[in-house]
Amino acid sequence: MLPTGFAPIPVKLPKILGEDLAGVVVEAPEGSKFKEGDRVFAGTDQFFKSGDQGGTDGEFVAADEHTVCLIPEGVSFLEAAAVPVAGLTAWQALERVFPLEGKRVLIHGGAGGVGGFAIQIAKAHGAHVTTTCSSAKVDYVSKKLGADVVIDYTKGPWEAAARESLGGERYDFVLDTIGGSYEAASLRLVKRGGQLAGVGATGPDVARVSLLGMAALLFNAGWRTLMGRLGLAPKYHFVMTESKASRGLEQIAELMREGKFKVHLDRVFPLEELAQAHEYLEQGRARGKVGILIKAMD
Ligand SMILES: NC(=O)c1ccc[n+]([C@@H]2O[C@H](COP(=O)([O-])OP(=O)(O)OC[C@H]3O[C@@H](n4cnc5c(N)ncnc54)[C@H](OP(=O)(O)O)[C@@H]3O)[C@@H](O)[C@H]2O)c1
Known part of the structure; x- marks a missing residue:
């Protein structure tokens, strides 16, 4: 929706797109259940935020703790990033x-x-x-x-x-x-x-x-x-999707651990080809998920 230039609510530009993320925690506040180095994934609610807050199509992202979940063992960052929203x-x-x-x-x-x-x-x-x-x-x-x-x-x-x-x-x-x-x-x-x-x-x-x-x-x-x-x-x-990890992401992580939930990546685009990735998604013909690789870490 946003990539087409349409927003149902006022959006402050420039805006970083992207709601799904997977990566490593580089900083966590005191008292957080996450620590530096944790492998995590999340669906942020950046859609309702303005400007550059929370968009995941970038190297560093600030995510609300309640949206974040540990990536199950054996699951790659690319697979994990395809899951949240x-x-x-x-x-x-x-x-x-x-x-x-x-x-x-x-x-x-x-x-x-x-x-x-x-x-x-x-x-x-x-x-x-x-x-x-x-x-x-x-x-x-x-x-x-x-x-x-x-x-x-x-x-x-x-x-x-x-x-x-x-x-x-x-x-x-x-x-x-x-x-x-x-x-x-x-x-x-x-x-x-x-x-x-x-x-x-x-x-x-x-x-x-x-x-x-x-x-x-x-x-x-x-x-x-x-x-x-x-x-x-x-x-x-x-359904208006809620981004809280406890509303499904944690449960899906458990299914992934049990081998009952697999991610099928249709295509993976490098960040430089973000526009092409959006054009491809707009066609609505994907078989599974489309990924954006920002930095290979697996
Ligand atoms: N409400 C919310 O909060 C929320 C959250 C996330 C997504 N969404 C919406 O949910 C929808 C699906 O999202 P998505 O991420 O799953 O999209 P997607 O990955 O692009 O998948 C769309 C799929 O629909 C299939 N399709 C197209 N026309 C069809 C038809 N006539 N009959 C049956 N299948 C058809 C396509 O496969 P074929 O080649 O087989 O047709 C394609 O695989 C989108 O409209 C998205 O905006 C809403």
């Missing part, structure tokens, strides 16, 4: 429907950052996972991420395929990372008492980022939340 988003979307044992979950955009992490979290918690992606990524989401049913949305109406895959039954939970018409269609697939969490607005029929588009998104989220609360539609919530 997408991982926290996936976790915070799913946690409301824990426990997931035996539940049927539909995750849109399974080949992307949020969707791919959500598949792994849902599988680690015992859910049956159906996901949508394009043809070239079917093998990736089934073999590498472990989705039970993969629907190639380029091959025809995904809605019918999603319904058929459960033999006409409905889903306990849908995670929609696409938005637009995906949301309305997905709500029809949620069973009574089930839920839908929305996180994104990047689908083919979603208005490009603008103040009007933002207002429409917020109005839509408010309306759907109200309908869900009144019992006139499935429960709905739009």
